[in-house]
Amino acid sequence: MVMARTRTTFDSFNAIAEPKRRELIEALVGKELTVSQIVETLGWSQPMVSKHLSVLKQVNLVLERKEGRFRVYRVNAAQLKPIQDWVIQFEQYWSNNLDHLEDYLNKIQSKEVKDE
Amino acid sequence: MVMARTRTTFDSFNAIAEPKRRELIEALVGKELTVSQIVETLGWSQPMVSKHLSVLKQVNLVLERKEGRFRVYRVNAAQLKPIQDWVIQFEQYWSNNLDHLEDYLNKIQSKEVKDE
DNA sequence: TTGACATATTCCTATATAGGAATATAGTAT
DNA sequence: ATACTATATTCCTATATAGGAATATGTCAA
Numbered sequence: 001m002v003m004a005r006t007r008t009t010f011d012s013f014n015a016i017a018e019p020k021r022r023e024l025i026e027a028l029v030g031k032e033l034t035v036s037q038i039v040e041t042l043g044w045s046q047p048m049v050s051k052h053l054s055v056l057k058q059v060n061l062v063l064e065r066k067e068g069r070f071r072v073y074r075v076n077a078a079q080l081k082p083i084q085d086w087v088i089q090f091e092q093y094w095s096n097n098l099d100h101l102e103d104y105l106n107k108i109q110s111k112e113v114k115d116e
Numbered sequence: 117m118v119m120a121r122t123r124t125t126f127d128s129f130n131a132i133a134e135p136k137r138r139e140l141i142e143a144l145v146g147k148e149l150t151v152s153q154i155v156e157t158l159g160w161s162q163p164m165v166s167k168h169l170s171v172l173k174q175v176n177l178v179l180e181r182k183e184g185r186f187r188v189y190r191v192n193a194a195q196l197k198p199i200q201d202w203v204i205q206f207e208q209y210w211s212n213n214l215d216h217l218e219d220y221l222n223k224i225q226s227k228e229v230k231d232e
Numbered sequence: 233t234t235g236a237c238a239t240a241t242t243c244c245t246a247t248a249t250a251g252g253a254a255t256a257t258a259g260t261a262t
Numbered sequence: 263a264t265a266c267t268a269t270a271t272t273c274c275t276a277t278a279t280a281g282g283a284a285t286a287t288g289t290c291a292a
Contacts, residue, residue: 003280004247005121006134017133018122018250022202029206035269048251050270069259069268077209084207086138087200090145093193119250120277134280151239164281166240185238185289234292241286249277256271262264 009058012079013086016061020044021052025061025075034070125174128195129202132177136160137168141177141191150186 008014016022027033027041038049053073056062061079065072124130132138143149143157154165169189172178177195181188 002246002282004245005124005249005279007248008121008250013135013138014133017130019129020250022129025206029209036267045252046269047253047271051250054270071269075206075209077206080203080206081210083199084203087196087203090141090191090193090196091200093145093191094197118252118276120275121249121279123278124280136280152237161282162239163241163283167280170240187239235290236292237288237290239286239288241284243284244282245280247279249279250275252274254271254273256269258267258269260265260267262266 008055012059012061012083015055015059016080016083018052018055020048021056021061024049024052024056028062028073028075029077030075032065032072032074034067034072036070038073124171128175128177128199131171131175132196132199134168134171136164137172140165140168140172144178144189144191145193148181148188148190150183150188152186154189 006014008018016025023042024038027038033041035046035049035053038044038053039046042049053062053064057064059079060076062073063076065074122130124134132141139158140154143154149157151162151165151169154160154169155162158165169178169180173180175195176192178189179192181190
């Protein structure tokens with residue numbers, strides 16, 4: 001069995017690897033847009049928008065609602081949490097960088113203050 | 117000009133899309149390991165380890181140090197910050213999600229209790 | 233120098249794209 | 263039914279993988 005690259009529809013990590021799909025998600029954040037509105041906003045071809053939406057839909061990064069002949073899309077941000085959860089475990093290592101040590105200590109301190 | 121998928125070496129987003137490379141990064145976190153040690157830890161073939169390291173090295177997610185005939189690798193976590201920065205802008209939306217509202221309220225409440 | 237060890241690279245191939253163009257599907261209005 | 267609008271899908275092709283096997287490169291030790 002020959003392995004190739006992990007499918008874009010395998011998970012959120014792979015879906016958002018494509019810069020255009022990140023742009024699409026950004027365009028949708030906090031609002032609902034139809035395909036045509038996205039086409040107008042981003043200036044991409046309609047099939048291109050639909051195809052990228054299809055990938056995002058398959059990993060549940062966007063949700064779709066039918067409204068007459070329109071389809072209204074919105075972001076399902078919860079699907080980004082696994083990425084946040086994975087990345088966050090390394091935060092201390094980039095924060096430990098001398099350049100950010102001060103910020104890091106401040107953050108720790110304010111957390112400790114809050115907890116008391 | 118025909119476009120294909122974004123190269124794995126294009127940026128951190130694409131490099132970490134591959135599950136094995138995330139596993140490799142996890143194996144390296146907080147320590148330095150030689151290729152052989154990684155081979156032993158993960159149970160992969162040596163060429164496979166070297167090839168994945170090569171991709172991670174090209175996007176600066178790992179740093180390499182020569183030590184005699186060994187090469188010692190370590191994680192450069194700072195390269196994960198752009199991912200954190202991108203994902204974090206959506207945090208409010210997954211926290212505000214109705215499905216998780218209850219959890220969210222509980223979390224808030226327990227914090228407030230602690231704060232008093 | 234020779235051998236042993238550590239690591240990187242090359243060669244091979246099935247696979248999954250991304251984008252453009254063309255076309256299909258579906259819902260609405262007249 | 264027909265025309266129109268909105269969106270999805272199909273067809274095409276150059277491209278970049280991932281993994282296995284084989285091989286190359288580099289470094290040390292006797």
